[in-house]
Amino acid sequence: MNYNIAVIPGDGIGPDIVEQGKLVLDKVGEKFGHSFEYKEVLAGGIAIDKVGEPLPQETIDVCKKSDSVLLGAVGGPKWDNLADRPEKALLGLRSELELFANIRPATMFDQLRDACPLKDEIIGDGGLDLVVVRELTGGIYFGERGRQGEKAFDTMEYGVDEIKRIAKVGFDIAMKRNKKVTSIDKANILENSRLWRSVVEEMAKDYPEVEVNHLYVDNGAMQLVINPKQFDVILTGNMFGDILSDEASMITGSIGMLPSASLGSSKLGMYEPIHGSAPDIAGMDKANPIATILSVAMMLRYSFDLEDEAKAIEKAVEEVLEDGYRTGDIMSKGMKSIGTKEMGSLIASKL
Amino acid sequence: MNYNIAVIPGDGIGPDIVEQGKLVLDKVGEKFGHSFEYKEVLAGGIAIDKVGEPLPQETIDVCKKSDSVLLGAVGGPKWDNLADRPEKALLGLRSELELFANIRPATMFDQLRDACPLKDEIIGDGGLDLVVVRELTGGIYFGERGRQGEKAFDTMEYGVDEIKRIAKVGFDIAMKRNKKVTSIDKANILENSRLWRSVVEEMAKDYPEVEVNHLYVDNGAMQLVINPKQFDVILTGNMFGDILSDEASMITGSIGMLPSASLGSSKLGMYEPIHGSAPDIAGMDKANPIATILSVAMMLRYSFDLEDEAKAIEKAVEEVLEDGYRTGDIMSKGMKSIGTKEMGSLIASKL
Numbered sequence: 293m294n295y296n297i298a299v300i301p302g303d304g305i306g307p308d309i310v311e312q313g314k315l316v317l318d319k320v321g322e323k324f325g326h327s328f329e330y331k332e333v334l335a336g337g338i339a340i341d342k343v344g345e346p347l348p349q350e351t352i353d354v355c356k357k358s359d360s361v362l363l364g365a366v367g368g369p370k371w372d373n374l375a376d377r378p379e380k381a382l383l384g385l386r387s388e389l390e391l392f393a394n395i396r397p398a399t400m401f402d403q404l405r406d407a408c409p410l411k412d413e414i415i416g417d418g419g420l421d422l423v424v425v426r427e428l429t430g431g432i433y434f435g436e437r438g439r440q441g442e443k444a445f446d447t448m449e450y451g452v453d454e455i456k457r458i459a460k461v462g463f464d465i466a467m468k469r470n471k472k473v474t475s476i477d478k479a480n481i482l483e484n485s486r487l488w489r490s491v492v493e494e495m496a497k498d499y500p501e502v503e504v505n506h507l508y509v510d511n512g513a514m515q516l517v518i519n520p521k522q523f524d525v526i527l528t529g530n531m532f533g534d535i536l537s538d539e540a541s542m543i544t545g546s547i548g549m550l551p552s553a554s555l556g557s558s559k560l561g562m563y564e565p566i567h568g569s570a571p572d573i574a575g576m577d578k579a580n581p582i583a584t585i586l587s588v589a590m591m592l593r594y595s596f597d598l599e600d601e602a603k604a605i606e607k608a609v610e611e612v613l614e615d616g617y618r619t620g621d622i623m624s625k626g627m628k629s630i631g632t633k634e635m636g637s638l639i640a641s642k643l
Numbered sequence: 644m645n646y647n648i649a650v651i652p653g654d655g656i657g658p659d660i661v662e663q664g665k666l667v668l669d670k671v672g673e674k675f676g677h678s679f680e681y682k683e684v685l686a687g688g689i690a691i692d693k694v695g696e697p698l699p700q701e702t703i704d705v706c707k708k709s710d711s712v713l714l715g716a717v718g719g720p721k722w723d724n725l726a727d728r729p730e731k732a733l734l735g736l737r738s739e740l741e742l743f744a745n746i747r748p749a750t751m752f753d754q755l756r757d758a759c760p761l762k763d764e765i766i767g768d769g770g771l772d773l774v775v776v777r778e779l780t781g782g783i784y785f786g787e788r789g790r791q792g793e794k795a796f797d798t799m800e801y802g803v804d805e806i807k808r809i810a811k812v813g814f815d816i817a818m819k820r821n822k823k824v825t826s827i828d829k830a831n832i833l834e835n836s837r838l839w840r841s842v843v844e845e846m847a848k849d850y851p852e853v854e855v856n857h858l859y860v861d862n863g864a865m866q867l868v869i870n871p872k873q874f875d876v877i878l879t880g881n882m883f884g885d886i887l888s889d890e891a892s893m894i895t896g897s898i899g900m901l902p903s904a905s906l907g908s909s910k911l912g913m914y915e916p917i918h919g920s921a922p923d924i925a926g927m928d929k930a931n932p933i934a935t936i937l938s939v940a941m942m943l944r945y946s947f948d949l950e951d952e953a954k955a956i957e958k959a960v961e962e963v964l965e966d967g968y969r970t971g972d973i974m975s976k977g978m979k980s981i982g983t984k985e986m987g988s989l990i991a992s993k994l
């Protein structure tokens with residue numbers, strides 16, 4: 293089959309890593325008999341520089357007409373003091389494409405165990421493998437905000453339907469994993485969290501096989517450090533998900549390796565590494581393309597229902613790591629240091 | 644001198660640990676020539692049970708007339724489904740007494756190094772020693788909230804003066820420590836964070852010796868795990884401070900040991916351990932009283948300006964740990980297991 297992919301290289305190392313994502317996709321196409329057509333569009337700092345705004349309408353239009361979106365990274369200190377910052381492109385894409393579900397697996401790669409900041413006895417056997425399901429188009433990110441005299445305010449708001457649809461995503465993912473959902477909120481303080489909790493409890497009735505529990509966000513932040521293995525699926529709102537998914541990916545020690553998917557109610561999704569644009573190493577063939585390559589695997593899985601193809605990529609990544617190849621960010625003693633392009637080619641060659 | 648202390652034992656292990664706090668205070672009084680008078684009042688679950696509300700007016704009145712407040716812990720599953728929960732007592736006390744600054748040291752006790760969840764190479768020499776300065780009477784904890792049809796909302800709001808006064812506390816504490824302030828916000832999204840950041844930047848001009856930087860809260864949650872030693876004073880809002888201070892205390896591995904102070908613009912402060920009420924071991928002589936005893940040290944330091952007395956308590960705690968005595972929560976091989984009361988007495992006896 294033929295798939296149309298909108299490609300947003302973005303800023304910093306974005307172009308470097310996206311190139312390797314495409315390389316791997318093309319190899320998958322060759323091997324499994326699909327073809328991928330790419331349409332490159334602007335967003336982020338580069339769009340500010342070229343057309344004066346972080347998210348041009350053309351980008352939105354192209355993305356909407358595509359089967360999925362591959363994004364490198366946006367932002368950088370260069371644009372940090374603008375009112376219309378590169379990050380607006382991300383928020384705009386999420387809301388324009390109605391990508392309400394952000395899926396962020398936090399997996400520890402066994403080959404990178406040494407890079408994990410937590411003690412071995414906490415990780416134990418089998419490493420770490422949890423996934424954060426973060427609501428992405430609501431909450432305090434999109435509520436009313438403004439100034440009133442010397443005051444500034446933001447509104448954290450959730451409606452029943454918004455909570456329902458993200459909760460359903462969380463429970464469905466749990467059903468394919470270890471059937472455990474931990475919903476994280478601050479229901480001892482926040483009204484929107486109380487609504488969140490009651491909707492999640494209601495939804496739990498439809499999934500009798502799933503074990504559900506609730507944690508306050510402060511406790512969640514602690515549990516991730518002291519006992520991360522208790523988690524299977526963490527289901528949470530936009531802001532708490534932002535904080536906890538970053539914390540969760542950091543404890544795996546594999547943050548340069550972690551992909552993400554942003555999904556909506558159609559098959560159209562946006563796929564991107566969770567790491568940033570690392571402008572200091574842009575264009576130097578130093579960036580680790582694995583997070584992007586694994587994001588491509590998520591694209592095959594979630595947008596195109598190509599599970600075998602997704603697994604093939606994940607296996608190829610594992611094999612290259614097993615062979616001892618490492619980019620600079622994950623280099624350790626006795627391993628073979630390679631660049632962005634060689635990492636991409638090696639993974640493609642394993643397919 | 645004579646000091647009047649309002650004592651709120653509260654729920655669960657609250658009474659057990661508060662008793663040891665008083666014991667140590669009395670010993671300090673004897674040794675240094677002060678006298679402490681205690682007035683015990685109700686708050687939390689026990690107040691709900693006895694008088695039907697978590698924070699009786701009498702408690703507020705007594706606290707307001709005292710020189711400081713010592714609190715054990717409030718809350719427990721028993722009251723979790725009430726509309727007026729025990730936690731309301733905490734929020735009520737904070738706002739009634741205008742305790743806008745929550746000081747939470749996150750210190751790793753070298754004797755408890757084994758309990759730290761982070762790898763040794765992250766902690767390095769000298770352990771961990773940072774302090775979170777959390778705004779405590781504003782932000783989303785106290786903004787307007789409610790339901791509108793199927794929606795629920797909460798408002799996160801800060802005003803210039805509110806930010807100024809907490810920032811000043813943060814900078815003043817930094818001046819007495821390592822002269823570094825990390826302000827944590829979400830200024831790439833939130834309007835109130837943008838205001839926060841600009842006020843902190845303004846204040847920084849008055850403290851040219853202090854190194855100031857700003858992190859987004861998601862990054863802050865990551866940095867605490869991967870590089871906690873970069874922090875000296877973390878300055879942040881109510882909600883982010885709730886999350887990050889819990890994360891920070893957990894990475895020290897010494898959470899049962901950590902005190903806190905809630906301060907306002909007068910000398911009146913509220914002092915409490917950061918751990919919870921642990922109802923499962925209430926009244927069993929099992930709770931660790933050290934966090935409460937160290938909270939008492941903070942009281943002497945911040946409310947009564949008795950620095951020598953505060954240091955004496957801290958030294959006594961160190962010595963008892965050095966001698967190998969441990970309550971159950973911090974027990975490890977080769978150490979001597981003791982109960983709440985013995986721990987309190989041993990610490991008092993070192994004074």
Ligand SMILES: CC(C)[C@H](C(=O)O)[C@@H](O)C(=O)O
Pocket residue numbers: 379382534831832861
């Ligand atoms: C860049 C920023 C606006 C964004 C967010 O907060 O959502 C990022 O942190 C993320 O998690 O994708």
Ligand SMILES: CC(C)[C@H](C(=O)O)[C@@H](O)C(=O)O
Pocket residue numbers: 480481510730733885
């Ligand atoms: C009990 C709860 C309301 C409280 C808070 O969120 O402030 C607690 O977590 C704390 O940090 O003191």
